[in-house]
Amino acid sequence: MEVFLGIDMGGTAIKLGLVSREGKLLKSFQVPTRAETQDRQVIVDNIKNAIRSALGGWEKVLAIGIGVPGGVDKKHGIIRFMPNIQALENYSLAEDLEKSFGMPVAIDNDANNAARGEYVFGAAKKYQDFVLITLGTGIGGGIFIRGDIYGGVANFAGEVGHMKLVPEGRTCGCGLNGCWEAYGSATAMIKRAQGLVAMGKKTSLSSVPEINAKVIFDEAKKGDEIALEVVEEVCHYLGIGIANLIHLFNPEAVVVGGGVSQAGDFLFERLRRYTSLYTKTEMFETCTIVPAALVNDAGVMGSAALAIMTLEHWGK
Ligand SMILES: [Zn+2]
Structure with a gap:
């Protein structure tokens, strides 16, 4: 062996x-x-x-x-x-x-290795051209072109979390403003939910011991309107970013990993819906959005x- x-x-x-x-x-x-x-x-x-x-x-x-x-x-x-x-x-x-x-x-x-893991063992075995994104504290990325990682001139490519989504937007951990991960990561979700709780909105999130991405998804699934508002907003931003990646790379698949990807169909149905709104039809139809196999x-x-x-x- x-x-x-x-x-x-x-x-x-x-x-x-x-x-x-x-x-x-x-x-x-x-x-x-x-x-x-x-x-x-x-x-x-x-x-x-x-x-x-x-x-x-x-x-x-x-x-x-x-x-x-x-x-x-x-x-x-x-x-x-x-x-x-x-x-x-x-x-x-x-x-x-x-x-x-x-x-x-x-x-x-x-993140490049996470993409390799999906390519060799996981959800991207049958693809040569795909983009992996990992949704967690930040948003990581790995870009596969013709069966290998695309690294760019210094192998720093794939920093998809710092694509600019909102001019003069929220401050990102990297020090710049308006980055994708300031809107679509678990951290962004938690901050948004905490903000709505602090505003006194009526939500079951105000009585949970700790607000994390899983709790927000769980409460949204149970019908809590504020939790659902946070989920819809995050998925909307994720959809815009995924649409950008599809337009850039015309991949066969976008593989979504990281802790947040565990939210299942409730997440993926929304990711597909929002992505489709911002993607050229022919490109959306030839790209599948799937969960990572390795978590x-x-x-x-x-x-x-x-x-x-x-x-x-x-x-x-
Ligand atoms: Zn950034």
């Missing part, structure tokens, strides 16, 4: 998973990232120890794939910017790990998919 190691690095935890070529998650665990030490050597040693634990007892691991929340020079295996783990910026992490473990190591942005382990599975695709292209 061919086995690959997928690593999903976040600001607080590093998740590792051994994945078979067929997409079976054989072993997984996580360790703290130790980003707070801001010490490159400490963090790199920590990663190496975790990899040693993951590889222990598995002789047939063929390659390692790593996903990070940042911009990556994939060709050279160097992370160019990563606000949550700055100590690893501008360091040849892939080369270091290749020397230490004697196997191919590839690094890329985590809980999307990070490690996506990184394992990067390892598989890297090995396939190795030496070519």
Whole structure:
């Protein structure tokens, strides 16, 4: 059996998973990232120890794939910017790990890897041209053209969450105004709902312990008018952004992942309806909007998919 190691690095935890070529998650665990030490050597040693634990007892691991929340020079295996783990910026992490473990190591942005995961194991297996968006704290994106990620000149392409949707609009986490994710992410949904509760609107959301995207969808499904207003507004903005992506790339599919995608048909029926309003008919009809297949382990599975695709292209 061919086995690959997928690593999903976040600001607080590093998740590792051994994945078979067929997409079976054989072993997984996580360790703290130790980003707070801001010490490159400490963090790199920590990663190496975790990899040693993951590889222990598995002789047939063929390659390692790593996903990070940042911009990556994939060709050279160097992370160019990563606000949550700055100590690893501008360091040849892939080369270091290749020397230490004697196997191919590839690094890329985590949203690009999420798209690879859907392509190799998930909802995009039958597509060559598709766009993946992940709806969570922000909106991430990965663009597939002819069976591979489109990276642009520096491999930073696919930052769909920062497409400008509203001139002089809401301030985004990136510091600019009017970005898509300031209107269509879970964070945007929660802020909007909290605002309506604070205005004294009559809604069941005012009595829940914590407002999150799932609660908003659940209350909307039960018929709460304010929760439904928030859902409709967010789906409206999501539809505009998806329409923009369809016009740009003419994809076979838009695959929607991230926690919010768990809301099911209630979400997807609205996404399709709003997208259709803003999309040229012929283009809408040739594009399907579908949920991602990988949710809980999307990070490690996506990184394992990067390892598989890297090995396939190795030496070519
Ligand atoms: Zn932004």
